[in-house]
Amino acid sequence: MKTLAFLAGATALAVALAGPAAAQDESLKVGFIYVGPIGDFGWTHQHDLGRLALEEEYGDRVETTYVESVPEGADAERVIRQMAQSGHDLIFTTSFGFMNATANVARQFPDVKFEHATGYTRLDNMATYDARFYEGRHVAGIIAARMTESNIIGYIAAYPIPEVLQGINSAFLAARSLNPDVEFRIIWANTWFDPALEADAAQTLIEQGADVIFQHTDSTAAMAVAEEAGIYAIGQASDMREFGPTAQLTAIVDNWAPYYIERVGQVMNGTWEATEVWGGLGTGMVQMAEFNEAIPEEVAEEAMAAAEAIAAGELHPFTGPINRQDGSPWLAEGETAPDDDLRGMDFFVEGITATIPN
Amino acid sequence: MLRLEPRIRPSALVELATPAIAVLATILAGLVLFAALGKDPVEAVRIIFLDPLFDPYSRSEILIKSCPLILIALGLSFGFRAGIWNIGAEGQYVMGALAGGTVALAFHGAGGPWLLPLMALAGAIGGCAYALIPAFLKVRFNANEILVSLMLVYVAGLFLVAMVSGPLRNPQGFAFPESRIFDEAARLPTFGDTRVHIGIAVALLAVFVAHVVLHRHVFGYAVRLSGAAPRAAAFAGIDRNRMIYACLGLSGALAGLAGLFEVAGPIGQLQTSLPVGYGFTAIIVAFLGRLSPIGILFAGLVMGLTYIGGETAQFLLRLPAAAISVFQGMLLFFLLAFDLLTRYRITRTRSGPA
Numbered sequence: 001m002k003t004l005a006f007l008a009g010a011t012a013l014a015v016a017l018a019g020p021a022a023a024q025d026e027s028l029k030v031g032f033i034y035v036g037p038i039g040d041f042g043w044t045h046q047h048d049l050g051r052l053a054l055e056e057e058y059g060d061r062v063e064t065t066y067v068e069s070v071p072e073g074a075d076a077e078r079v080i081r082q083m084a085q086s087g088h089d090l091i092f093t094t095s096f097g098f099m100n101a102t103a104n105v106a107r108q109f110p111d112v113k114f115e116h117a118t119g120y121t122r123l124d125n126m127a128t129y130d131a132r133f134y135e136g137r138h139v140a141g142i143i144a145a146r147m148t149e150s151n152i153i154g155y156i157a158a159y160p161i162p163e164v165l166q167g168i169n170s171a172f173l174a175a176r177s178l179n180p181d182v183e184f185r186i187i188w189a190n191t192w193f194d195p196a197l198e199a200d201a202a203q204t205l206i207e208q209g210a211d212v213i214f215q216h217t218d219s220t221a222a223m224a225v226a227e228e229a230g231i232y233a234i235g236q237a238s239d240m241r242e243f244g245p246t247a248q249l250t251a252i253v254d255n256w257a258p259y260y261i262e263r264v265g266q267v268m269n270g271t272w273e274a275t276e277v278w279g280g281l282g283t284g285m286v287q288m289a290e291f292n293e294a295i296p297e298e299v300a301e302e303a304m305a306a307a308e309a310i311a312a313g314e315l316h317p318f319t320g321p322i323n324r325q326d327g328s329p330w331l332a333e334g335e336t337a338p339d340d341d342l343r344g345m346d347f348f349v350e351g352i353t354a355t356i357p358n
Numbered sequence: 359m360l361r362l363e364p365r366i367r368p369s370a371l372v373e374l375a376t377p378a379i380a381v382l383a384t385i386l387a388g389l390v391l392f393a394a395l396g397k398d399p400v401e402a403v404r405i406i407f408l409d410p411l412f413d414p415y416s417r418s419e420i421l422i423k424s425c426p427l428i429l430i431a432l433g434l435s436f437g438f439r440a441g442i443w444n445i446g447a448e449g450q451y452v453m454g455a456l457a458g459g460t461v462a463l464a465f466h467g468a469g470g471p472w473l474l475p476l477m478a479l480a481g482a483i484g485g486c487a488y489a490l491i492p493a494f495l496k497v498r499f500n501a502n503e504i505l506v507s508l509m510l511v512y513v514a515g516l517f518l519v520a521m522v523s524g525p526l527r528n529p530q531g532f533a534f535p536e537s538r539i540f541d542e543a544a545r546l547p548t549f550g551d552t553r554v555h556i557g558i559a560v561a562l563l564a565v566f567v568a569h570v571v572l573h574r575h576v577f578g579y580a581v582r583l584s585g586a587a588p589r590a591a592a593f594a595g596i597d598r599n600r601m602i603y604a605c606l607g608l609s610g611a612l613a614g615l616a617g618l619f620e621v622a623g624p625i626g627q628l629q630t631s632l633p634v635g636y637g638f639t640a641i642i643v644a645f646l647g648r649l650s651p652i653g654i655l656f657a658g659l660v661m662g663l664t665y666i667g668g669e670t671a672q673f674l675l676r677l678p679a680a681a682i683s684v685f686q687g688m689l690l691f692f693l694l695a696f697d698l699l700t701r702y703r704i705t706r707t708r709s710g711p712a
Contacts, residue, residue, distance in 0.1 A: 031673065037679060065676070068678070070669075071631060074620060079669050082673075085415070100539065161533060
């Protein structure tokens, strides 16, 4: 009965909204809310590749829609609600700042399923998913430590949130374990995307002697600056080789397609549940872009071996003994970091000299 | 060769009608733009301009979206009339939200009916105080208020990030840079199941008050005179410095109030993504509304309409967000163009090669 009413409602809406063109509405309607423009690279682009993979995988059985450049504030709730109201069955909201808005709408639309990326609020019809980007940063940290000659590694960081701190700590620990002279210089950009500012940050880091630059911001500006300056850089979110053919050592690539395909499949066969998924190299949610040819064979093998060990669950990037920056013990010998510690991470590990702004 | 020549007597009727003509021209150009993108142009324009008006939820959201635009534009219009250019309303909006939001967080778990008025007061004072900085620098050192107020926007944004990453951060929020969600007592009352909040009523009241002040009060007279005839204003004994403080302070207070309404209304917390450009869009609204309070009310609603309709068009027609921005930009473009043509005429001068 409920299904019938729902179908009738969906049909009425589809006809009302899309006009006579949408005659067949057997397909599952999946919506995406993007925080930025889709563009050709970066965070939102990777999510959109996942959306396209859904269309590829399911053909006529899914219909996907998206709204890009949705601000994370009062507007998000309206856009999500309008999507829910226009007959979508499953909605992915792909930025942390959409969390409360997604939860508010999810409470009003118990029959619609929601998936929120990188948050921590879950409801019966609202799941969360996130990727362990720090696993990729461990692998990149190994390569950076082996490739640096100045022993100064630059890092452009967005905000001091757990995801970013995990990445810095992970890359630093991996680099330090191989090269005790390595130092990290960190610049807080206070933005996820600002090409001019990111280019300035990269320039400043180069002036401070950095010859490998990490970024945890979204534009390709830093990569382009590194290319011009003849130093190395690690790409973020997308493979940025196009912007740094000789500069990019590797990139930490977000790959949401397998997860999206799996979850849509679960909605289709009725097994979807509001789970909490935190994938990584093992599930393919995080991938390493092809290594730069300048990386010596043995370094590439070393990095690849680490990636495979992490994927297999044999290696955890945060394995004790690890102290916090102030010298207080965090993980004992052989202990690995509990997920809850990582989720709420608000400190640097010992050896990093930069400070966390607050 | 083409030349612009001032019209001796611009038609009052045409001047009044230009905003409507600009909207029509935008729609026509929009038809071409959307057709060029391979979408059904009539449907696109219908979704952006008409459909939201016939859907109760969209109507309520237009009000929410317009509220900060109207409040800020009202404040700006007084200064703009008097030739005092506050370009930093975005920063005052943030500081107002921060001041009022801090009050909300300080009384976490101890609210009462007195809390919201106190927050509103703090919001207005926060925005006002922030706008008085460029006013003071202008009066004291003759520093350009356009530059100073604009620069302070970035300072306000960074200050907001610092506050929600530090002292105001949600202790249960996994170290993410945002405050707690405000208590019920610190949230604006809403009408029915919509998100329409009491701030919209305040904005309407502000339109009415501004209209009365502008046309019936001596301050409104001083503002209009300062803009129309600065020298006459000086002879009439209008103190220019006092005008600078009054206009910047007033626009700051209204922008601050708008910011507070936004965080205590639809957002419900302080977060780094609070500034979304209302302070800048309000400049368009102020001019689209002919710097008159009633005009600003309608201009704010039209601007709100294009936002809401634009979002729907994105997922129903897969129109790119950039196309919607272009569409909104064309509105200002046409307005300015028709303004120019109202005051000037294009003449052809025959000038031989020199």
